[in-house]
Amino acid sequence: MELNLEQITLEGVSTERPMLIAGPCSAETEEQVMETARQLAENGVKIFRAGIWKPRTKPGGFEGVGSVGLNWLKQVKRKTGMYVATEVATAKHVYEALKYGVDLLWIGARTTANPFAVQEIADALEGVDIPVLIKNPVNPDLELWIGAIERIYNAGIRQLGAIHRGFSSYDKKIYRNLPQWHLPVELKRRYPNLPIFCDPSHIGGTRELIQPISQQAMDLHFEGLIIETHCNPDQAWSDREQQITPEFLKFMMNRIVIRDMAQTTENLADLRTQIDQIDNELLEALARRMRVSEEIGIYKKEHNITILQTTRYDEILQRGVEKGSKLGLSEAFMRAFLEAVHEESVRKQMEIVSK
Ligand code: PEP
Numbered sequence: 001m002e003l004n005l006e007q008i009t010l011e012g013v014s015t016e017r018p019m020l021i022a023g024p025c026s027a028e029t030e031e032q033v034m035e036t037a038r039q040l041a042e043n044g045v046k047i048f049r050a051g052i053w054k055p056r057t058k059p060g061g062f063e064g065v066g067s068v069g070l071n072w073l074k075q076v077k078r079k080t081g082m083y084v085a086t087e088v089a090t091a092k093h094v095y096e097a098l099k100y101g102v103d104l105l106w107i108g109a110r111t112t113a114n115p116f117a118v119q120e121i122a123d124a125l126e127g128v129d130i131p132v133l134i135k136n137p138v139n140p141d142l143e144l145w146i147g148a149i150e151r152i153y154n155a156g157i158r159q160l161g162a163i164h165r166g167f168s169s170y171d172k173k174i175y176r177n178l179p180q181w182h183l184p185v186e187l188k189r190r191y192p193n194l195p196i197f198c199d200p201s202h203i204g205g206t207r208e209l210i211q212p213i214s215q216q217a218m219d220l221h222f223e224g225l226i227i228e229t230h231c232n233p234d235q236a237w238s239d240r241e242q243q244i245t246p247e248f249l250k251f252m253m254n255r256i257v258i259r260d261m262a263q264t265t266e267n268l269a270d271l272r273t274q275i276d277q278i279d280n281e282l283l284e285a286l287a288r289r290m291r292v293s294e295e296i297g298i299y300k301k302e303h304n305i306t307i308l309q310t311t312r313y314d315e316i317l318q319r320g321v322e323k324g325s326k327l328g329l330s331e332a333f334m335r336a337f338l339e340a341v342h343e344e345s346v347r348k349q350m351e352i353v354s355k
């Protein structure tokens with residue numbers, strides 16, 4: 001489906017990369033919201049985020065202050081001039097947020113994964129003109145992410161954006177949520193006009209990772225960043241380990257290098273031509289290999305020989321891995337590559353035998 005989008009326009013907010021949204025994971029108290037907002041505004045931040053309703057993994061955790069926090073956001077607008085943003089997960093959240101003048105809404109990762117919930121939000125947004133950002137679903141399913149974007153688009157929202165917040169996994173090592181950069185990159189390839197924000201806080205899960213992840217997002221030409229920031233991170237009521245102070249945010253943003261895409265592309269053009277040429281050669285060689293393999297298939301059929309000759313396959317695998325290692329190619333790569341080639345050869349020979 002084609003998306004005819006409009007640029008996200010908030011008067012006074014520069015459209016230059018990165019568009020920055022910052023603020024606490026959750027609105028906790030009036031003091032915490034106002035103090036964080038004051039420090040952020042002082043450092044030039046224009047869009048303030050705060051969760052009012054928090055989706056928690058288990059009951060009993062802090063589930064957000066609810067509508068009372070919307071008054072604090074209103075006050076942030078009045079006192080600092082910043083725009084305010086919050087997460088909505090139900091139609092009621094949408095009505096409440098709109099009633100209190102919230103300027104930008106986002107849909108959380110758990111909500112994006114549920115088409116019923118997204119549709120309910122879409123219905124509540126019918127006829128409203130407000131920017132909406134859609135986080136990736138918790139599971140790495142690009143179509144589900146796009147489906148949610150389409151539902152909101154179909155409600156008439158044109159100022160749309162996506163937020164990449166990583167994908168959950170059972171085995172958490174470095175990241176809280178695996179970045180799997182190829183997913184947002186593919187989204188960008190399909191919808192070049194859809195701005196993508198990176199949420200390094202939920203990807204990283206720790207303070208040290210916020211800056212390197214943000215830099216990576218900028219190098220991939222993402223349009224924006226949404227970063228959890230708290231006036232006293234160690235005392236935060238949710239996502240304590242990943243929140244940074246407004247002061248550190250400023251320090252970090254000053255160190256992020258924004259590279260110019262046009263420039264990079266020009267310098268890379270020559271190398272890319274070489275890659276395209278090598279890829280062509282590889283494809284032709286692969287096609288030649290498959291033709292020989294088909295001839296073997298015909299021979300096997302005529303002489304009643306089974307297709308799968310495991311000793312021969314072992315030999316190919318071992319020889320390939322050894323040779324690859326001499327050429328600087330990793331064993332894992334060689335195995336994956338040779339297995340894929342072998343699988344396709346067998347498939348082709350089976351076709352011949354069954355004819
Ligand atoms: C959040 O932004 O605080 C949040 C709950 O994020 P996510 O939906 O990405 O888990």
Ligand code: MN
Nearest residue numbers: 025228238239
């Ligand atoms: Mn959070």
